[in-house]
Amino acid sequence: MLQKLEHIGVMVTDMDRSIAFYTEVLGLKLRDRRRLGDVVELAFLGLDGAELELVAGAPAEVSGDAQVNHIAFAVESLPEAMEAIRHIDPAITFTEAMPLWEGKGCVFFRGPDGERLELFGRL
Structure with a gap:
């Protein structure tokens, strides 16, 4: 199907x-x-x-x-991805990293029209 x-x-x-x-x-x-x-x-x-x-x-x-609700993107390392995004656009604000399972977690932030975006990867 x-x-x-x-x-x-x-x-x-x-x-x-x-x-x-x-x-x-x-x-x-x-x-x-x-x-x-x-x-x-x-x-x-x-x-x-x-x-x-x-x-x-x-x-x-x-x-x-x-x-x-949100669009999620997989990344290798949350801290590295967050730093790279902040380097390009310092105005982006992330939520606090949320631990999930097996050393992985997520953070959320907003796109240009307020859309909710997620990064998912190693903490």
Whole structure:
């Protein structure tokens, strides 16, 4: 039945700002950017086979459908990843690292439109 997770769609208010954040701060690769008609714009960013779809300009009935709780990214080391992100964007604020299991944990922070993002990796 299901083959893979195709992509996660995130509503954004400023496409250029969001593309810059996800490519420059988090290191995703811009794979495609296109318009649907005169108003809606899509951008697809990839990382190891997974894709994030940014959607700007969609009508309220599309943008208000539902909310994603968070988007998680695996990292080797939480402290190293947090330091690298802070070096690129010192304004990013992380939650306190939460220990989970087997020496791994997570931290949360916000993207440019307030989307909740998680780093998961070794503490």
